[in-house]
Amino acid sequence: MGDYLVKALGFDNKVRAYAVRTTEMVNEAVRRQKTWPTASAALGRAMTASTMMAAMLKGDNKLTVKIEGGGPIGAIIVDSNAFGETRGYVSNPNVHFDLNAQGKLDVARAVGNNGYMSVVKDLGMKEHFTGSVPIVSGELGEDFTYYFASSEQTPSSVGVGVLVNPDESILASGGFIIQMLPGADDEVINTIEKRLSQLPPISKLIEAGMPPEEMIAALLGDDNVKILEKSNVVFSCQCSKERIANALISLGKQELDDMIEQDGGAETRCHFCNEVYTFSIEDLRALQEEATQ
CATH class of the missing domain: 3.55.30.10 (Hsp33 domain)
Known part of the structure; x- marks a missing residue:
């Protein structure tokens, strides 16, 4: 059942x-x-x-x-x-x-x-x-x-x-x-x-x-x-890499710069479903371009 x-x-x-x-x-x-x-x-x-x-x-x-x-x-x-x-x-x-x-x-x-x-x-x-x-x-x-x-x-x-x-x-x-x-x-x-x-x-x-x-x-x-x-x-959890990416873009270019230079990437975990989302330096640079558009 x-x-x-x-x-x-x-x-x-x-x-x-x-x-x-x-x-x-x-x-x-x-x-x-x-x-x-x-x-x-x-x-x-x-x-x-x-x-x-x-x-x-x-x-x-x-x-x-x-x-x-x-x-x-x-x-x-x-x-x-x-x-x-x-x-x-x-x-x-x-x-x-x-x-x-x-x-x-x-x-x-x-x-x-x-x-x-x-x-x-x-x-x-x-x-x-x-x-x-x-x-x-x-x-x-x-x-x-x-x-x-x-x-x-x-x-x-x-x-x-x-x-x-x-x-x-x-x-x-x-x-x-x-x-x-x-x-x-x-x-x-x-x-x-x-x-x-x-x-x-x-x-x-x-x-x-x-x-x-x-x-x-x-x-x-x-x-x-x-x-x-x-x-x-x-x-049901509505999280996705796209949603996390949009949240990262909203942080702005400087914050993304810090993630690239200091952390060499980014990793975040959803509180609800425990799914881990990883962003490489290349991913973050692509998000930077979107943030400046």
């Missing part, structure tokens, strides 16, 4: 739901960045939630989520768009701790809870939408839940989970977002809260092979779900 996302409505259009399987997406990010298990879980949770947030966008719209909780993992940066393409990285991939008191990877300790989560949405307008909220737990599911309630005034429940294999690859990754829409009364809210309290951890559902549409049915009840759309999600 590949990675995909499901959008749905429930309770006569009073509830909006998203569920996603991101096992392969997160595994690709982890493989490229060689993250240690706790860092992998933090990155995977952030990528999973961001992918579902981006599914709320339209067309060419995209968003960037930045999480800086003050913990040893440093910043987590995730880019995602409405096409289901997501990439992400952590500042310090080499973070791992013993399991916490609940027997789970200690993501909160890695992320920290003394900082902020910010979301920047590029909606194709002159100004980007930016929302920022304090980190409330560092577990990330709770932090995205708080973001929706505080920054977007949308009562929500966000569940994200990642299981890591003994060989440090990803065993299971996925999540859900449930949002109350206008018209959702106390009876609907209480029904969903009861179901949430009885649901096993989301990563266990993914590990057991429960597909996203069944996850939504478990959350809302079989009779309350109307599936709207299914779409693939994937790890």
